[in-house]
Amino acid sequence: xxxxAAIGAADGRGSIASERPYAAEHIDLLPVDxxxxxxxxxxxxxxxxxxxxYFSTTxxxxxxxxxxxHFENFACERREAICRAGRCLHEVYLEQSGHSRRVFSxxxxxxxxxxxxxxxxLELEGGRPGILRWNGRTFAPVHPxxxxxxx
Numbered sequence: 270x271x272x273x274a275a276i277g278a279a280d281g282r283g284s285i286a287s288e289r290p291y292a293a294e295h296i297d298l299l300p301v302d303x304x305x306x307x308x309x310x311x312x313x314x315x316x317x318x319x320x321x322x323y324f325s326t327t328x329x330x331x332x333x334x335x336x337x338x339h340f341e342n343f344a345c346e347r348r349e350a351i352c353r354a355g356r357c358l359h360e361v362y363l364e365q366s367g368h369s370r371r372v373f374s375x376x377x378x379x380x381x382x383x384x385x386x387x388x389x390x391l392e393l394e395g396g397r398p399g400i401l402r403w404n405g406r407t408f409a410p411v412h413p414x415x416x417x418x419x420x
Contacts (some may be wrong), residue, residue, distance in 0.1 A: 291344040295320040302369040303336070303362060307343075314345035328382040330389035330403070334364045335372075337382050337391075352376070356395055361408065373401070373408045 296307055296318045307318050324342040328335050340351040340358040351358045359380045361373035378395030389403040390411070401408035 290321055291319040292321075293317060293319045295322060295324055299325060300336075300362075300364060300367075300369045303338070306371070310343070310345070310350060313347060313350035314343075315347050316344065319344040326382060328384055328389060330384040331387045333389060333403070335382055335389050335403075336362045336364055336369065337380060338362070339379070341379075361391065372403075372406075 296304060299307070311318050321342040324339055326337050326339070328337075338358075338360045340360075343351060345351050348357075353376045356376040356378055359373075359375055359377055360371055361380075361382070362369040363372045373391065375393070376396060377393050380394065381392045383390040383392055385402065389408075391401040391408050393399055393401065400411045402411045
């Protein structure tokens with residue numbers, strides 16, 4: 270066996286492809302408040318909660334810690350429990366002092382947490398305004414201005 274073939278075989282055994290795509294571990298590692306909230310979906314979904322690695326993402330902005338949940342990456346036999354008209358549930362939690370509080374929830378195509386100059390923001394796709402910005406209580410729409418216009 271050549272050296273290249275041996276490296277390729279070793280690389281293949283350690284790849285992400287060998288990881289189970291939906292695993293309960295991706296839920297078990299979440300903060301307890303969020304895990305309890307997800308447990309409510311087990312019955313409507315038809316099974317134990319499991320998710321992919323990218324179900325949960327986090328960002329720190331302005332001294333705050335936010336976590337987003339992307340339910341298109343959540344195991345659910347009965348998709349209607351978490352998706353409507355082709356758009357799945359997406360949620361954002363603010364994590365402070367050991368507690369998690371939901372601060373955003375919508376059925377959209379996708380979203381991305383961003384850090385916009387030290388302030389948390391959301392870039393949304395489908396069903397809602399394109400960009401939301403954290404205002405200290407909630408995520409609110411950012412109104413675009415044309416060139417030369419300042420607020």
